[in-house]
Amino acid sequence: MSVPFEATYTLTLSDFHHLQRMYGQLTAWRRARPYVSYGLFLILAVGVAVGVLMGDEGLATVFGIYVVLYGLFLIVNRYWLRPRYIRRNFEDQRLGRGPIRFTARDDGFQLSASDSESQHHWQIIRRVDRLGEHCILWPNKAVGIIIPYRGFQDRATAEAFVAFAEEKTRGQTL
Numbered sequence: 001m002s003v004p005f006e007a008t009y010t011l012t013l014s015d016f017h018h019l020q021r022m023y024g025q026l027t028a029w030r031r032a033r034p035y036v037s038y039g040l041f042l043i044l045a046v047g048v049a050v051g052v053l054m055g056d057e058g059l060a061t062v063f064g065i066y067v068v069l070y071g072l073f074l075i076v077n078r079y080w081l082r083p084r085y086i087r088r089n090f091e092d093q094r095l096g097r098g099p100i101r102f103t104a105r106d107d108g109f110q111l112s113a114s115d116s117e118s119q120h121h122w123q124i125i126r127r128v129d130r131l132g133e134h135c136i137l138w139p140n141k142a143v144g145i146i147i148p149y150r151g152f153q154d155r156a157t158a159e160a161f162v163a164f165a166e167e168k169t170r171g172q173t174l
Contacts, residue, residue, distance in 0.1 A: 005104040005161040009151030016090045018134050019146045026141055026174070041070055102147055104161060109137075111145070122168040135162045138174055 024030050044067045051060030090096065094115075103110045108121040120139070127138040135158070137145040149158035 007151030126174040
């Protein structure tokens, strides 16, 4: 490759939401975690039904109160706590405060912003994910580097970069 791939972008909260969503899908346990919560909710709801069918109103009442409270928690967590957590995490990491310059070459890539700079070799990247408008480079299961396609000159350049990154990381596993 004679010319490096370059992208300049400012991360948005929407970009960070995409990263968080993919982070939640990265491992089997993270994919299963929400279903475990919903499964527990259903088991408790069955406990209420069993209590009602058996005529044990005390058991049905206790389970019923718990199911209602747990259901409220799931709703509040999904629609208020989690979005607030993601927004605060975005702000605490000082993302979106200025442009990020990404440069990829044969030997690695560099990220630079107004307050920091880092250089990485391709060997540290274990996985490359293609999303509709983003690419995520995963050095490990805890850190993801999101690169919006809008930062590249055009969509074709972004797609070429993703193909390049996939080639550079072929054989790597997370």
